[in-house]
Amino acid sequence: DTGVSQDPRHKITKRGQNVTFRCDPISEHNRLYWYRQTLGQGPEFLTYFQNEAQLEKSRLLSNRFSAERPKGSFSTLEIQRTEQGDSAMYLCASSLAGGRGYEQYFGPGTRLTVT
Amino acid sequence: DQQVKQNSPSLSVQEGRISILNCDYTNSMFDYFLWYKKYPAEGPTFLISISSIKDKNEDGRFTVFLNKSAKHLSLHIVPSQPGDSAVYFCAASDKIKAAGNKLTFGGGTRVLVKP
Numbered sequence: 001d002t003g004v005s006q007d008p009r010h011k012i013t014k015r016g017q018n019v020t021f022r023c024d025p026i027s028e029h030n031r032l033y034w035y036r037q038t039l040g041q042g043p044e045f046l047t048y049f050q051n052e053a054q055l056e057k058s059r060l061l062s063n064r065f066s067a068e069r070p071k072g073s074f075s076t077l078e079i080q081r082t083e084q085g086d087s088a089m090y091l092c093a094s095s096l097a098g099g100r101g102y103e104q105y106f107g108p109g110t111r112l113t114v115t
Numbered sequence: 116d117q118q119v120k121q122n123s124p125s126l127s128v129q130e131g132r133i134s135i136l137n138c139d140y141t142n143s144m145f146d147y148f149l150w151y152k153k154y155p156a157e158g159p160t161f162l163i164s165i166s167s168i169k170d171k172n173e174d175g176r177f178t179v180f181l182n183k184s185a186k187h188l189s190l191h192i193v194p195s196q197p198g199d200s201a202v203y204f205c206a207a208s209d210k211i212k213a214a215g216n217k218l219t220f221g222g223g224t225r226v227l228v229k230p
Contacts, residue, residue, distance in 0.1 A: 031216075040222070040223075041222055042121075042221050042222050043204070043220050045217045048217055056217065095216065102147040102149065102208040103164060104218060106151075106160070107158050108156070109158050
């Protein structure tokens with residue numbers, strides 16, 4: 001039984017560089033979510049997919065951020081022209097639509113440091 | 116505007132005693148409430164949830180109470196164990212179907228259980 005996995009676990013990048021993170025959800029889950037967590041705060045919703053369709057994006061998701069889930073399985077989150085304010089933990093979660101779909105299961109996160 | 120608030124940033128309790136964590140919310144559209152536990156360098160782990168139509172849900176050592184009129188919920192852990200030392204997040208999911216059950220989190224409460 002594999003949970004949600006994320007890669008890489010840590011990323012250090014220089015300001016202005018592009019970064020891409022990957023999330024592999026629990027295999028039978030059709031919903032996938034991205035959240036961002038900064039120090040001392042709870043996770044904040046960024047975007048979510050049902051299968052391959054991106055159905056909602058937060059105002060937090062500036063136009064430098066893009067997320068994809070091309071075949072309804074894994075997802076990628078790309079940040080272009082990174083800024084120091086992008087330094088955070090990026091969390092991916094998955095769930096089943098309907099029923100107990102509100103129960104989301106999180107991966108270990110990718111910690112991004114922008115220098 | 117913080118829709119979910121955890122007003123106690125930290126809590127210290129003796130092993131074997133009860134831990135009580137509190138959470139307040141403002142959005143009356145929230146229909147499910149969840150508690151997550153988070154260890155350092157890991158993603159949040161789902162603990163227990165409660166529907167807005169109930170006032171109590173119990174799972175082993177964990178009980179969640181919901182007071183809708185006060186827009187308040189609490190998590191009771193009894194007896195507390197040293198392995199319960201972690202950050203606990205309260206989260207809420209709203210009824211808007213298009214939102215795909217996105218979660219709104221509180222800021223967390225750090226619990227320390229002393230042996």
